[in-house]
Amino acid sequence: MIPTLDISPLFGADVEHRDSVDRALAAAATGPGFVIVTRLAGDCPLDERSRADLAAIFALPEAEKRRLWRQKFAPRNANVYRGYFPVQNGAATYKEGIDLGPDLAHGPRIQADDDPLLEPTPLPDERSLPGWREAAARYYRAMEQIAALLMASLARGLAIDEAVFAAPFAQGISTLRMIHYPLRPPESFRGAEPAIAVEHEGEVRQLVGAPHTDSGILTLLNQDSTGGLQARGRDGRWLDVPPQPASLVVNFGKLLELWTEGRVRATEHRVLAAASPRLSIPFFYEPGAEALIQPLATSGQPPLAPFRYGDYLWKRMVKFVEFRGLERRTVAR
Ligand SMILES: O=C(O)CCC(=O)C(=O)O
Ligand SMILES: [Fe+2]
Numbered sequence: 131m132i133p134t135l136d137i138s139p140l141f142g143a144d145v146e147h148r149d150s151v152d153r154a155l156a157a158a159a160t161g162p163g164f165v166i167v168t169r170l171a172g173d174c175p176l177d178e179r180s181r182a183d184l185a186a187i188f189a190l191p192e193a194e195k196r197r198l199w200r201q202k203f204a205p206r207n208a209n210v211y212r213g214y215f216p217v218q219n220g221a222a223t224y225k226e227g228i229d230l231g232p233d234l235a236h237g238p239r240i241q242a243d244d245d246p247l248l249e250p251t252p253l254p255d256e257r258s259l260p261g262w263r264e265a266a267a268r269y270y271r272a273m274e275q276i277a278a279l280l281m282a283s284l285a286r287g288l289a290i291d292e293a294v295f296a297a298p299f300a301q302g303i304s305t306l307r308m309i310h311y312p313l314r315p316p317e318s319f320r321g322a323e324p325a326i327a328v329e330h331e332g333e334v335r336q337l338v339g340a341p342h343t344d345s346g347i348l349t350l351l352n353q354d355s356t357g358g359l360q361a362r363g364r365d366g367r368w369l370d371v372p373p374q375p376a377s378l379v380v381n382f383g384k385l386l387e388l389w390t391e392g393r394v395r396a397t398e399h400r401v402l403a404a405a406s407p408r409l410s411i412p413f414f415y416e417p418g419a420e421a422l423i424q425p426l427a428t429s430g431q432p433p434l435a436p437f438r439y440g441d442y443l444w445k446r447m448v449k450f451v452e453f454r455g456l457e458r459r460t461v462a463r
Contacts, residue, residue, distance in 0.1 A: 131369065132162060132164045132165065132166055132361060132369060132370075132371050132372075132379075133154070133158055133162065133164075133165050133166070134165070134166045134167075134168060134374070134377075135154050135155065135158065135165050135166070135167050135168070136151075136167075136168050136169045137151055137155075137167045137168070137170060137279075137280075137283075138169040138170075138171060139151050140279045140280070140282075140283055141170075141172060141279070148283070149286075152283045152284075152286040152287035153287050154287075155280065155283050155287050156284060156287025156288050157287075158380075159284055159287075159382055159386075159393075159394045159395065160288075160393055160394060160395065162361065162363065162364075162369075162395075162397065163361070163381055163382055163394075163397030164361040164369075164371060164379065164380070164399070165379075165380050165381075166371070166372075166374055166377050166378070166379055166380070167280075167377060167378050167380050168374065168376065170276060170376070172275065172276075173268065173272050174272045174276065175265075175269055175272065176352055176375075176376045176377070176378065177375075177376065178354070178355075178375075180265070180269070181352060181354060181409060183261075183262070183265050184262070184265060184266060184269065184308055184411060185308065185310065185409050186259055186262060187228060187259065187262065187308060188226065188308075188409075190254060190258060190259070194254060194255065194258055195214055195216070196214075197252070198213050198214035198228060198252045198253070198254065199213060199214045199215070199216065200212075200214065200215060202215075203215065203216055208249075209249055209251075209252050210246045210249065211229070211231075211246045211247060211249055211447075212229050212230065212231045212249055212250070212251040212252065213228060213229060213251065213252045214226070214227070214228045214252070215227055215228075215229075217312065217318070219317055219318045219319075219320055219322075220318070220319075220320055220321040220322045221322070221340070222322075222325050222326050222337045222339075222340035223337070223338065223339055223340045224311065224312070224314050224318050224337075224338045224403075225309050225310065225311045225338060225339065226312070227307055227308055227309040228308050229251075229305050229306075229307050230251050230253075230266060230270065230305065230306040230307070230308075231248075231250075231251045231303060231304075231305060232270075232302065232303055232304060233250055234251050234253065234266055234267050234270055234306065235267045235270035235274070245419060245440070247303055247419045247440050247443060247444065248303065248419060266306065269306065269411075270304070270306045270413070273306065273350050273413035273415070274302070274304060274415070276350060276378070277299075277304070277348055277350060277413070277415035278296065278299065278415075280348060280350075280380065281295045281296065281299070281347075281348060281415070282295065282296065284348075284394075288393060288394075290390075290426065297421075298417035298418060298421035298422070298439065299415070299416075299418070299421075300418060300421075301418035301419075301421075302415070302416050302417055302418055302421075303416050303417070303418060303419050303439075304413065304414055304415050304416045305413070305414040305416060306411070306413050307411070307412050307414065308409075308411050309409065309410045309411070309412070310407065310408075310409055311338045311339070311401065311403075311404075311407055311408040311410075312407050313406070313407055314336060314338060314403055325337070325340070328400075328402075330360075330368060330402065335402045335403065336402070336403040337400060337401065337402060337403065338358065338401050338402070338403045338408070339358075339399075339401025340400060341398050341399070341400040342398065342399070342400070343383065343384055343396040343398050343399075344381060344382075344383035344384065344396060345383050345384055345385060345414075345443065345446040345447065346383035346384075346385050346386070346414045346415065346416050346443075347382070347383050347385050347386045347389075347414075347415055347417070348381075348382060348386065348414075348415040349379075349380070349381050349382070349383060349412050349414055349415070350378045350379075350380060350412065350413045350415065351378060351379040351380075351381070351410060351411070351412040351413075352378055352379075352410065352411040352412075353371075353373050353379065353408075353409070353410040353411075354373065354408060354409040354410065355373045355375075356373065356404045356408035356409070357370065357372060357373055357404055357408075358401045358402040358403065358408055359371040359379070359399060359400075359401050359410070360399060360400055360401070360402060361397050361398070361399045362397060362398040362399065362400075368400070371399070381396075381397055381399065382394050382395060382397070383396050383414070384396045384446070385423065385442060388423075388425060388434070389423055389426060390425075391425055391426060391427070391431075391433065391434070416439070416443070417439040418439065419438070419439060419443075420438055420439070420440060421438065421439045422436050422437070422438060422439075423436060423437055423438070423439055423442070424436040
């Protein structure tokens with residue numbers, strides 16, 4: 131079972147209870163690599179209504195969504211990294227979504243013309259979705275705050291200096307992703323990779339999200355009540371990550387695994403198709419593009435060489451289906 135953790139002590143001054151949260155979080159990070167956190171305080175819009183307000187973007191007319199498409203899907207658009215990705219037939223993953231960068235929440239202060247990782251996020255017209263930008267920005271900032279609290283807690287739980295897990299996130303380039311999984315129509319199987327159908331507990335099920343590990347540090351996922359998300363246990367078996375109201379699913383990425391020299395686990399996960407469409411909103415907490423990551427020497431061996439977050443990200447990102455094709459571009463990185 132995926133553990134559930136009441137993290138309310140992280141929001142207050144109750145140091146005694148905070149210690150037990152720190153320990154439980156570290157145990158989850160070094161064990162299953164997934165934990166469902168509950169009782170989040172502060173401005174944290176995790177209710178169904180707030181999720182539906184953000185999901186309104188998926189109901190926009192096709193032409194308006196197309197304006198937000200990444201260049202890979204709409205060659206005349208300028209954005210290569212942020213923006214909208216439409217569903218793609220013939221792949222295990224069947225979802226549409228939008229990737230939103232820090233300029234949404236903090237304005238253009240951390241943009242740069244020559245770096246695709248810092249490009250402006252294309253946003254829907256305010257007149258088409260009044261209040262959407264502000265709601266999305268508020269959500270982004272709420273997730274940044276929770277992620278910072280969780281990183282501090284994890285540092286304490288792993289006996290790592292809190293500052294080490296905080297400093298790289300100044301000027302962070304976190305990604306807020308909204309995902310809509312429509313029902314898979316027959317044409318989505320055409321020319322498909324063989325891995326769309328999987329057997330789970332004696333039943334043949336279809337995938338809508340291919341198995342993968344996240345690239346980054348910490349993912350905070352807000353899912354609706356549909357279900358389908360699964361995480362791979364150490365024994366190789368797939369475990370359901372069940373929806374729970376007003377909670378976030380927390381998992382850890384490859385970069386944190388690298389950073390902690392394997393202490394924290396980046397756990398594989400996937401999404402099974404359900405009987406109804408599904409909505410999920412992951413937030414990927416990410417360092418600044420120029421932040422230097424110095425792997426921690428935890429194993430008694432000399433640590434790996436330091437590297438810049440942006441360089442790491444670019445190499446990994448181009449392997450994902452939503453970005454495939456980008457590796458042929460000659461870009462700054
Ligand atoms: O939709 C989900 O529940 C999972 C999404 C996911 O794993 C991802 O975007 O990395
Ligand atoms: Fe993921």
